[in-house]
Amino acid sequence: MTCDKDLLVGYVYDDITPADRSRFERHLAECADCRDDVDGMRGTRQLLTAWAPPQPDLGFRVVDSRSRPAWRAWWTPALGLAAAAVLVLAAAAAVANVRVTYGGVTVQTGWRTSAAAPAISAAPQPVDAARVDASYADIERRIRQLEEARASAPAAIAVSSPSRANRPTDDELLRRVRALLSQSESRQQQELALRVAQLVRDFDLQRQADLARIQQGLGRVESLTNAEAASHRQAMDILYRVAQQK
Amino acid sequence: MASDEELVARSMGGDLDSFNQLVLRWERPIYALAYRVIGREEDARDVCQETFLRAFRALGGFKGQAKFSSWLYRITLNLCRDWIRRQRRTPIAEMPEGVDLIELASESTPVESIEDLVARREIGRAIARAMADLPSEQRTAIILKEYHGLTFQEIADLLDCPLSTVKTRLYQGLSVLRRQLAGAGLNGPLRPQ
Numbered sequence: 001m002t003c004d005k006d007l008l009v010g011y012v013y014d015d016i017t018p019a020d021r022s023r024f025e026r027h028l029a030e031c032a033d034c035r036d037d038v039d040g041m042r043g044t045r046q047l048l049t050a051w052a053p054p055q056p057d058l059g060f061r062v063v064d065s066r067s068r069p070a071w072r073a074w075w076t077p078a079l080g081l082a083a084a085a086v087l088v089l090a091a092a093a094a095v096a097n098v099r100v101t102y103g104g105v106t107v108q109t110g111w112r113t114s115a116a117a118p119a120i121s122a123a124p125q126p127v128d129a130a131r132v133d134a135s136y137a138d139i140e141r142r143i144r145q146l147e148e149a150r151a152s153a154p155a156a157i158a159v160s161s162p163s164r165a166n167r168p169t170d171d172e173l174l175r176r177v178r179a180l181l182s183q184s185e186s187r188q189q190q191e192l193a194l195r196v197a198q199l200v201r202d203f204d205l206q207r208q209a210d211l212a213r214i215q216q217g218l219g220r221v222e223s224l225t226n227a228e229a230a231s232h233r234q235a236m237d238i239l240y241r242v243a244q245q246k
Numbered sequence: 247m248a249s250d251e252e253l254v255a256r257s258m259g260g261d262l263d264s265f266n267q268l269v270l271r272w273e274r275p276i277y278a279l280a281y282r283v284i285g286r287e288e289d290a291r292d293v294c295q296e297t298f299l300r301a302f303r304a305l306g307g308f309k310g311q312a313k314f315s316s317w318l319y320r321i322t323l324n325l326c327r328d329w330i331r332r333q334r335r336t337p338i339a340e341m342p343e344g345v346d347l348i349e350l351a352s353e354s355t356p357v358e359s360i361e362d363l364v365a366r367r368e369i370g371r372a373i374a375r376a377m378a379d380l381p382s383e384q385r386t387a388i389i390l391k392e393y394h395g396l397t398f399q400e401i402a403d404l405l406d407c408p409l410s411t412v413k414t415r416l417y418q419g420l421s422v423l424r425r426q427l428a429g430a431g432l433n434g435p436l437r438p439q
Contacts, residue, residue: 041421043424062269
């Protein structure tokens with residue numbers, strides 16, 4: 001058998017079939033060059049164990065930023081305060097009791113119920129948008145007619161009289177407006193409650209994440225301190241050993 | 247303990263914790279591979295991080311024909327090759343100058359003296375220099391075999407070359423290293439620890 005470097009490498013790394021191993025060992029007994037190669041490679045392999053990479057603190061983690069709430073990407077304490085201020089202003093505006101009376105029609109905002117306003121039902125009914133539009137159009141038409149009636153003669157009233165029977169009365173209109181306003185108020189209350197709950201939940205999540213980060217940092221500091229103390233201890237041991245030898 | 251294959255399957259189902267377990271399991275070998283191939287600590291760290299990011303993004307394309315570790319090694323070697331191409335330079339043997347006794351003492355084992363450790367460090371430096379001088383194919387084959395324990399066939403698959411080429415690269419690389427180290431006065435095995 002001639003010198004086979006593939007077999008030699010397989011033999012040195014012990015990555016060889018039993019049949020090839022037997023064959024190569026028979027050759028090795030006769031070939032001084034291959035014996036020298038095997039010895040030299042084994043010695044080199046032994047030396048290679050001394051090449052150790054550094055041991056840095058890696059700690060890589062893959063974090064899916066898509067699962068993070070969008071607001072957290074730009075959320076800062078300053079923006080948080082600004083958002084809170086806007087919320088307070090919105091709440092104050094909603095609470096303010098503004099009352100405007102024009103041409104016999106009264107429009108009122110705010111959560112406080114006036115004496116004339118109907119009580120807010122515990123479970124507000126959904127608002128029919130088409131019905132609301134129709135009612136507001138009716139109110140506008142009615143206001144315009146009242147203005148015209150006041151400015152001109154009784155004839156105008158006569159002109160409008162044939163259809164008057166089919167139109168809602170002023171009291172009825174006021175009742176409808178108040179009902180609509182009350183529905184709108186209760187809807188606003190629900191939305192505000194939802195937003196406040198969301199804000200509290202997000203704040204709580206952020207707080208928990210911050211606490212976890214702080215704990216992680218403290219753990220790292222502690223381990224560094226321990227490592228530092230250990231190396232000091234070992235340095236003292238070395239000095240003590242050196243002193244003993246001298 | 248869950249196998250790589252189980253963790254990969256869970257990761258593909260969207261379980262990020264499982265993927266991070268794989269990262270924890272493989273970050274040291276991947277860092278060591280990158281460090282030995284390109285020779286720079288910081289760049290090796292970047293390559294290691296990029297390897298896991300790429301693996302995470304490409305997880306859907308991992309069909310499991312190869313072992314997960316082989317797949318990671320392939321990504322790492324591609325990134326190292328890109329790094330070497332980008333830098334337009336050969337890997338360097340970046341070893342700290344001087345010997346910090348305190349640091350060495352913290353690495354010593356109860357049976358290894360400081361003198362042995364200093365000697366080991368010096369040998370490590372000489373090897374790093376000799377490895378940096380090798381052609382990259384031979385260096386990569388030796389690193390994968392010596393430090394990562396891959397079989398000849400796994401190395402051949404990873405480097406897309408025939409089995410006999412892997413053995414030839416190993417033989418030639420080890421022969422050159424042997425001569426270089428002998429020239430540096432290192433031609434015997436290390437003292438047993």
